[in-house]
Amino acid sequence: MKIGLFVLLLLSSLPCKAEEIVVITQTKVPLFSLPDGSVLTNAYAWRQDSRGIMIVHDGGNHFLNYALLPDDWKKVYLGDSIPEETVATPTAENNNNTSKKYDPYQLERTFESIPGLSKDGLKWLLQTNPSEEVTKKVFALGIVQNLLNKKMKKAKKILFFSEENEYTIEGIDLEKLFRACPKCNGNGSITTICKICSGTGKCVRCNGMGTRKSSFDKTRFHCTTCRGTGKCLACKGKGEFVRTCSMCEGRKKIIDTDYCTVLRNKWVREVNAFVDPKAWTAITATPFSPIKRTLRKIDGFEKGAKTFYLSTEYNGEMDTNLVVLCLMKVLQEKKLKEARYFNTMLTVLYPDSELIEIEKYLSPCKSCKGKGVISIPCPTCSGSGKCPRCKGKGTRKSEISYGLIKKKKNGRKKKDKDADGIYCTTCHGSGICPNCGGNKTVNRRCADCSGTGKKISILRIKVRLNVEVRRLNKFFREHT
16 A cells, blocks of 8 residues: 555644654644654654655654554554554564664674673664664764774765765764874874984085095095985985874874764763663763773762762762863873863763863963973084084094194194094084084973973862862762
């Protein structure tokens, strides 16, 4: 029987009662109640086939699968043409649609590597005939987990699946999945000065002339070191080496593991709670979360308070306070990498709330202007930029050369014209300071910020720590 769109039975601004069944059509319904009790706003039927109806609403898309509907809904939507497989005796597995594994994108092994994902949650992700919302969750978890597993090709493949299916994955910002590589500052390559020629690009033997003076007379002959080119063979006359960054492998970006981990843990908790509402876990129970180990190091808790927040008795009501408390603790210890993770948790899990103004506690260092390093005069050349051994000449006096020093009849010493005929081995004939490369300054770690580029307000952090500990102690007393 060909299934068409039915006439709208009820159009009301109030959600339907449990006993009323609304047939969705192309006319928008302000509030449309699904069999599971969830409500879709401004819902209407986009397309319909023998499997079900694709519903578009303010929150996205939802596929109403006929096979998953209760019997009374099937009678209204399908009439007498109910397929045999849809009227089978319902079981607990059939109701949750988890009896068979549906894995067209080969994500079962990927999902099995997700820490904290329950067996029922895994079955829910790999269910047969999934709705569009379930498929979006599968795509989102597949992308994030493959990135954390460093399987870029597979993550990109899942992303292409979502784009080809015209699915917009909610709750994930593709631009935030990656961040600029800290090692190369997003350049993809690292430039270093050639130590052989000290950045000059000239041959160290002939000082870039292509010929050098003979040891026996004043004649000049072809330089065999540079083969007459006058260029440094190590850097080929460039004076520097450009190498591909080993951290990002030339991609200029690396995976933002903090952002991906926070998203992954958030979705895992949602999937577990959807399958089993009693399985909702507090943020302190997230596997491999640094909240546990950070919380144990914080002083000021009343006896039994830490045990309470790390136990199953805690219902997650003070999660935001716990994250802020851990953030303050790691900032106090100047652990900016862990602080970045906790700050990511605040921005991802609670995007609409202003829990903390990080600028009050962490501001750019004024001494180094946020760079983490300061420039000082080179201690080797005293800020001159010249080689301290040959005074910038590139050649120096030989103490064993024949005829180096001649004496006059009156006993005074006279310097020979060819006394400075050998090249300086310290600067390789360049005359440039090998320590600073002729820049006259060198970079040293900023002592005020310990090289982090950030100035931490320890006193303000200490005050906020005490405030959050008192709040958590108060909650503990009221609920025990």
